[in-house]
Amino acid sequence: MAADxxxxxxxxxxxxxxxxxxxxxxxxxxxxxxxxxxxxxxxAGFLFLTTSSRSLVxxxxxxxxxxxxxxxxxxxxxxxxxxxxxxxxxxxxxxMFVLVANLLGLFPYFFTVTSHIIVTFGLAVLxxxxxxxxxxxxxxxxxxxxxxxxxxxxFLLPLVVLIEVISFVSRPVSxxxxxxxxxxxxxxxxxxxxxxxxxLSALGAVGVAGSILPLAMAVALTAxxxxxxxxxxxxxxxxxxxxxxxxxxxxx
Amino acid sequence: MADKNGPDGTGETxxxxxxxxxxxxxxxxxxxRDLEASLATRRPGRxxxxxxxxxxxxxxxxxxxKLSSEFIAGVVVGAGIGWVIDRLAGTSPWxxxxxxLLGFGAGVxxxxxxxxxxxxxxxxxxxxxxxxxxx
Numbered sequence: 001m002a003a004d005x006x007x008x009x010x011x012x013x014x015x016x017x018x019x020x021x022x023x024x025x026x027x028x029x030x031x032x033x034x035x036x037x038x039x040x041x042x043x044a045g046f047l048f049l050t051t052s053s054r055s056l057v058x059x060x061x062x063x064x065x066x067x068x069x070x071x072x073x074x075x076x077x078x079x080x081x082x083x084x085x086x087x088x089x090x091x092x093x094x095x096m097f098v099l100v101a102n103l104l105g106l107f108p109y110f111f112t113v114t115s116h117i118i119v120t121f122g123l124a125v126l127x128x129x130x131x132x133x134x135x136x137x138x139x140x141x142x143x144x145x146x147x148x149x150x151x152x153x154x155f156l157l158p159l160v161v162l163i164e165v166i167s168f169v170s171r172p173v174s175x176x177x178x179x180x181x182x183x184x185x186x187x188x189x190x191x192x193x194x195x196x197x198x199x200l201s202a203l204g205a206v207g208v209a210g211s212i213l214p215l216a217m218a219v220a221l222t223a224x225x226x227x228x229x230x231x232x233x234x235x236x237x238x239x240x241x242x243x244x245x246x247x248x249x250x251x252x
Numbered sequence: 253m254a255d256k257n258g259p260d261g262t263g264e265t266x267x268x269x270x271x272x273x274x275x276x277x278x279x280x281x282x283x284x285r286d287l288e289a290s291l292a293t294r295r296p297g298r299x300x301x302x303x304x305x306x307x308x309x310x311x312x313x314x315x316x317x318k319l320s321s322e323f324i325a326g327v328v329v330g331a332g333i334g335w336v337i338d339r340l341a342g343t344s345p346w347x348x349x350x351x352x353l354l355g356f357g358a359g360v361x362x363x364x365x366x367x368x369x370x371x372x373x374x375x376x377x378x379x380x381x382x383x384x385x386x387x
Contacts, residue, residue: 162354164358166329166333166351166354167326167358167362169329170325170328170355170362173325174325174326174362177321177325181317
């Protein structure tokens with residue numbers, strides 16, 4: 001690992017752990033897949049173990065699980081109403097997956113699943129597909145009213161509808177880009193500042209003294225990244241709730 | 253759940269033996285109501301606190317990232333749609349030009365919507381609201 005200490009991008013490399021090739025498609029089990037599995041196991045295991053005792057007065061860990069439940073439940077109820085609670089499993093799974101993936105990524109030498117845009121884009125497409133499928137299922141063509149704002153002159157309508165459609169399609173893009181960019185930028189900054197510590201302290205006594213500054217910066221950034229990890233999971237879940245609200249009440 | 257209450261209940265009566273049991277119950281009930289009231293007042297306050305935190309430097313950075321990603325997403329999607337139309341219909345470069353401009357419009361709309369300046373999706377004049385009763 002000595003050579004890549006100064007390469008801030010190296011942490012995002014995908015390595016094949018178990019090469020699998022089916023019908024010309026590369027379906028290898030990579031380090032990204034490994035950490036996705038780890039995320040699911042950690043999230044599910046935590047929730048299962050902490051809630052297995054089910055005492056009426058929760059212990060510390062159980063109340064963490066209950067707080068997570070209440071948090072997501074309130075978020076969904078505020079954004080999409082009581083009807084939205086049927087999507088609770090989806091929103092809660094997404095929130096826990098993103099949150100645990102972000103937090104796991106903060107450990108040194110761990111791979112950050114959410115720092116790859118294809119992963120976050122996959123999650124965002126899942127959300128939008130749910131919105132579109134459920135919207136058409138529930139409202140039929142009435143769902144298309146979503147794209148027709150009220151009170152627009154007829155001659156402007158084609159233009160406005162086109163812009164609204166593009167705006168709708170851009171939602172999964174902005175949803176995924178936001179999560180991915182936050183994680184990527186944060187981890188690169190962290191790596192760069194830590195790299196400064198290493199290369200400065202190689203310069204001798206003056207360098208070691210000078211490396212205190214980037215070290216303090218790295219510590220502060222780690223705290224910031226912890227906040228960002230939670231905030232981005234929260235933002236992802238909130239926006240999911242808002243989009244689901246559109247599926248439940250188009251033209252509301 | 254009721255039998256789970258048992259052990260906790262015994263814990264309560266253990267302390268409750270020192271006092272009158274009914275007064276203890278009343279007291280408990282009152283305290284529970286007080287707690288609920290104070291929780292209810294605190295809940296919206298906590299949400300507002302979150303918004304206040306957004307005004308800080310860290311969250312300002314978050315806000316900037318959010319708005320810029322909204323804008324970029326609009327432009328990128330518009331350009332992408334135009335490019336695909338050009339590929340399929342062979343109208344290069346007109347699809348790209350037109351949809352890039354539309355995407356720019358959509359990006360601005362996204363930003364204004366996420367900043368809360370324009371109405372949300374499907375919302376607009378409240379006059380039409382009576383027509384969509386079926387929702």
